[in-house]
Amino acid sequence: MIAVVDYGAGNLTSVVNALKHLGARFRISAEAAELMAANKVIIPGVGEARQAMEFLASKSLIEPLKEFAAAGKPLLGICLGCHLLMEHSEERDTALLGLIPGRVRLFPNGEAFKVPQIGWNPVRHSGAGLFKGVPQNCSFYFANSYYIPPADSENNYPWAAGISEHSVPFAAAVNQGRIWGAQFHPEKSGKDGLRLLRNFIELED
Amino acid sequence: MLQKRLIICLDVRDGRTTKGVKFQGNVDIGDPVAMAAEYYAQGVDELVFYDITASAEKRGIMIETVKAVARTVFIPFCVGGGIRSLADMNAVMLAGADKISVNSAAVRQPDIISDGACHYGSQCIVLGMDVKSDPAMPSGYGVVIDGGRVNTGLDMLAWAREAVDRGAGEIVLNSIDADGTQNGYELRATRLLGDAVSVPVVASGGAGVPEHIPQVFQKGRAEAALVASMVHSGRYTVADIKEAMAKAGIGVRGC
Known part of the structure; x- marks a missing residue:
């Protein structure tokens, strides 16, 4: 059973439609006990980082989500849900769940690059885990103004599982252990997005 | 690097698609859902549905x-x-839409943009803007509403900038002069707007042949191009248009 965290995210309906299409067993919930009882958790996400964290705090979900991840159970964050896995966001200076040691920043607003980034962007990835069977440089649908830098001045971060560019390189996907995050919307990225979700559904419990 | 998007627009009245629809094959051309499924299978990047239902009691459809x-x-x-x-x-978003487009209502009541952006984020709020060439306007284009029947007295760029300040995350620029001509997009207006705002601009109105789409990316300044009758008529497919884009060297979603 997959628990989909219900925190008022704008894409909850779309994620649910994709899970139904794939025949997944899931439950939509904002109850800590139900999340902890699930085999896997999906944190959807369209919205704003601080509001999302305040909602999780108001439902006492922050510690349970951390425990869930620490127990090594599969967790997938989508778009804002992916940001929430990190340590900190520039979006209203917000402390996040801190499951993966990275930060979330605002895209530079340059001449040639529009912000928000809206549209399909090719992703370089390892081909492993959730990207199993997904073609290299295949495009996914993004809609975001904030991004996760995939590297510092010297090294790529080991958790940057997919990389793409929008004026700067950014982490299109993150992965550490069984924690996964997709900056894009797999539920809106056609057959390749559905493949990625199916890979998550089929991960061993 | 972000790829340029191809968007197909369907007009829906009382739950049925209308206007210039002569789709070939075994698709129920009156059914917006069947058409959406067909275009999805063809590999379109995005879809837009405009509700042109006249009566309030049928809006629930x-x-x-x-x-x-x-x-x-x-x-x-x-x-x-x-x-x-x-x-x-809220009703449209809960039903599963990813974005909401506002046009005439936003001119009459601009707060709807700010309120929408505040609730759903800018990426969900699209400003639809119908423009007509108007030499009296600073940009040379004025904003019209109610299907082009009413002049608002607003300059295209002034209104676009205000909408972006209020939180619109994307602007669909529809040229009333070019719409229905099938002679190509209004390239000058598209370039002016693309240069003036920080958010993506979607070009709309005038596409007749696949070559018009690469043209608006090269000579206009659009992030996406919207087409309707050229595909609804069955004359061209998504593949025809994407091939024209690729041939012109434009980054396009293939897989």
Whole structure:
């Protein structure tokens, strides 16, 4: 059973439609006990980082989500849900769940690059885990103004599982252990997005 | 690098697609859901549905259409037409739309943009803007509403900038002069707007042949191009248009 965290995210309906299409067993919930009882958790996400964290705090979900991840159970964050896995966001200076040691920043607003980034962007990835069977440089649908830098001045971060560019390189996907995050919307990225979700559904419990 | 998007627009009245639809093959051309499924299979990047239902009592039909589309296609889609309040927006978003487009209602009541952006984020709020060439305007283009019947007295760039300041995350620029001509997009207006705002501009109105689409990316300044009758008529497919884009060296989603 997959628990989909219900925190008022704008894409909850779309994620649910994709899970139904794939025949997944899931439950939509904002109850800590139900999340902890699930085999896997999906944190959807369209919205704003601080509001999302305040909602999780108001439902006492922050510690349970951390425990869930620490127990090594599969967790997938989508778009804002992916940001929430990190340590900190520039979006209203917000402390996040801190499951993966990275930060979330605002895209530079340059001449040639529009912000928000809206549209399909090719992703370089390892081909492993959730990207199993997904073609290299295949495009996914993004809609975001904030991004996760995939590297510092010297090294790529080991958790940057997919990389793409929008004026700067950014982490299109993150992965550490069984924690996964997709900056894009797999539920809106056609057959390749559905493949990625199916890979998550089929991960061993 | 972000790829340029091809968007197909469907006009829906009382739950049925209308206007220039002569789709070939075994697709029910009156059914917006069947058409959406067909275009999704063809590899379109995004869809837009405009509700042109005239009577208020039939508006609920559109919500059912949106729900059915959301269960059928797994690409982003936008819904516009007749959205006048946050409650209207909420109904469409809950039904599964990814974006909401506001046009005449936003001119009459600009707060709808700010309220929508505040609730759903800028990436969900699309400003639809119909423009007509008007030498009296500073940019040379004036904003018209109610299907082009009413001049607002607003300059295209002034209104676009205000809408972006209020939180619009995307602008669909529809040229009333070019719309229906099939002679190509209004390239000058598209370039002016693309250079003036920080958010993506979607070109609309005038596409007749696949070559018009690469043209608006090269000579206009659009992030996406919207087409309707050229595909609804069955004259061209998504593949025909994407091939023209690729041939012109434009980054396009293939797989």
